[in-house]
Every structure is written in structure tokens, then in C-alpha cells.
Amino acid sequence: MRFTSLTSSDGVTEQLFTLGEIPGVLWTPEGARGPRSLVLLGHGGGQHKMTPGIVSRARRYAAEGFAVVAIDAPHHGERPKDEEFGRIAAEMRAGMAAGGNPGALVAGLHGYLAPRAVADWQEVLTAVQRLDQVGVGPVGYCGMSMGCGLGVPLIAAEPRIRAAVLGLLGVHGLAEDAARVTVPVQFLVQWDDRMVPRDQGLALFDALASAEKTLHANPGQHGGVPSFEVDSSLRFFARHLI
């Protein structure tokens, strides 16, 4: 794990790093020492580890004492895009333009990325927990849309993750992994989401095997999650990780 920059502002320290070929960011409270709860942030499709929504959420969590990590998903951000990914992404866009089923098209792309994404997160988690200011504390995952599509297989595979905030995605391609998710989940649905039909989002919430799961639905489109849901997710993680 190689750190390439360190900046601090408003009580939060932000460190860019690379772990092998994975570029990432670690946020911690300024001057943090010793183990603490950690949240992994998975970004959406076409976004990256420093997308504004990721950065603002990370800083909000870190200001409350959490360590937070984001990495570029495979074929996103600073990472190289291979031909196969380019072909699948182009097919997805063409399929949507032609009126195809968005759930199936998106699931195809996520299915291509998931094995690499899961391995990346597991490697990053192990490396980050070796740092003094993170340590082996409770771990949560937060990801919407593609961050949910890659997060569900990760949580199904990774017992170190003890709570998750997910959503903005339908059940297509995820039913089996969702049935292996048993940790507490807060799940977001946008009630008027044209990319994810309401019943498909509700079906993914339904498919989660978690005994404690809580659905938050709000009016508006895919990108319009109200800002109070960031505070709500913070309280959810505080309830389950502290």
C-alpha cells in the first residue's frame, strides 16, 4: 500500500493511495490513532472514488469518527478500460437507447465487473485494517446503483462486513447473492426512478435475507436522493458498527 498524498481540512485527513493496481482514498479524523469503525464506499456507474457525492459522504462520516475508504471500481476512474468492458458498456447503452430492459442490461455490466470488484475490496480491506489509525474494527459498506450491484456480491462473500447501506437498483441478477446477505441493511428506493422500476427495487429489498433491514423510499428520480438520507445512513452505521 503506497500513499501518494495527504491533506487535512475541517478536521478530516484525506490520503490518496494505490494498492497494486487499485487507486483509492482513505479519510480519517485528523490526528486519529488506534482502531475505529470503517465504512467502504462503492461509487455508481461511470463515477469514481472522488465523485462529489462520495467525497461529501466520506467527509461527513470521517467527521463523526469513522475511517472511510473509496476505490475506483474496475474500468472506472484512473483505471484502464479494456476492450471487453468497452464492448459491454456500448452494448448496454445501445440496448437502453433501443428500449431494452434496463435491469437486465445493467446486470450484465455489473456481472462482468463483480468478481474483480469483490477481490479488490477484500484486498483493500485487509491492507487498510493493518494501518494504526484504522485497525480491526467493525466494517460497513455503502453503495447505491452500481455500488449496490457490486456491493451485494461483496457482502455475500465477505464476513468482515457487518452492516450495509444499499439501494437504487433492482433485483435482476442479484437474487442469489441477496439471499446470502444476512447483515443489517438500510435500503434506498427512489419512488419515481425511471432507471430502476419501483417494483424491481422493492423486490431486491425483499430478496435480502437480513433479519434487520429497513427500506427508505423518497419521491424523485434516480439521482435525487434527499440529503437527509446521508444523516440517516450515518445513524444506521453508528447503531450497528459502534
Added chain:
Amino acid sequence: MRFTSLTSSDGVTEQLFTLGEIPGVLWTPEGARGPRSLVLLGHGGGQHKMTPGIVSRARRYAAEGFAVVAIDAPHHGERPKDEEFGRIAAEMRAGMAAGGNPGALVAGLHGYLAPRAVADWQEVLTAVQRLDQVGVGPVGYCGMSMGCGLGVPLIAAEPRIRAAVLGLLGVHGLAEDAARVTVPVQFLVQWDDRMVPRDQGLALFDALASAEKTLHANPGQHGGVPSFEVDSSLRFFARHLI
């Protein structure tokens, strides 16, 4: 308005009162003076103003600075039950035992109670806001199940109510009033509710005309709303009434 008792404990003052034929309870922070936000609590069917769930919620809100009022709904608690109500309630129970549509049966009972309940709340609201320790501040309403069935027509009719926590009820008989509700609403659904089919609860949420409305769904039966939803409702009221 006649106060019949006053007790204080843990920083909250509880006063029983009667207003005409309406028995009620007022909770305020101990020693409260001057205007403050007020929450009206509507209890569920067969319950009353001092049902444990009402008292604990009221004390929690009052401890945070709110004034809180609960009253016995018509034909509930200390109030007399007339023959017509007894007949409708017996018909509802018999219909349910015979496998009838619970939504329709419950809506029949609520429809009988609603005109009186709305008038009672309006009278109580006017009287309570004349008290020094309540005053004319922002007003919210919180009611689940029958408290929702009587609350939706109240909020549709009463412009002084500026935010509401509702839920645990389906759309049957309420679509027209719901379409007149425009204040922010937090709406609860129990995902495995045998009394209120999931799609009926979602349909009532959908029918609310509010630009800001947020749905919280949790696993479990009608009576099994998790305790963290009380905290969440408090933050919702704090967001909209303070």
C-alpha cells in the same frame, strides 16, 4: 379545558385534562414556559390516550422540548361507546373472522369515527395552543393504523398541521383525503403485515400529494415497528417543526 392531575418525572410533566367530553393528556418539558412545537398523537384501534406506546413516544418527544397531546378517540378509552359503534365494531370483527377484506372493514369503522375525531382534534388544538407552555408554534401529527385512518382526514382538513408521521394502514377509503395532504409525511409500512397487505400500504403512501414524503418499511408484523423508528420520527419532526 379542565386539568385533573399533574405529575412530573424525568424532566417531563404529564397533565390529564378534559375538554368538554374529550379526555386527554398533555406532556411538556418540566418547567416549560412560552411557545413550542406541538405534536398530536393519535392512538390505534382499541387503544387509548395512555396506551404504553403512546406514553413512551410522548415522553420521548417532550424530553426533547416538544409539547405533546393525546386524546381518547371517539368510543375509545374513557369515552362512552354507543350502540351504533358496537354494531359496526362487531360487524368488522365478524367480517374479518369470515375472511372478509380487512382494508374495507377497517375503513368502514374509521369512516364512522372520522368526522367526530377531526372535530375533537381541532377543538383540542385550539384549546391547547392557548396555554402559555404550548402557545401557537408549529404543529405535527403522529398516528399509525387507526391513528392514520383518522389522521389523514384531519390533516386534509386542518391547515395548522405542518408535518405528519403516518402508516400501518392501506389506501381503502382514504384516497380522496390523501390527495389533499400536501405537508411532509414520514410513512411506516410493516413488510409482513397480515392486517395491512404490503401493496395497500404502498398505495396509501403513493396517494399522498406531499412533495416531501419518505417511506420507511421494516420486516415484521403490524405491531412490530422497530424502536429506532421513534427516534427517526423525532428527527423528522425536528426537521419540519423547529
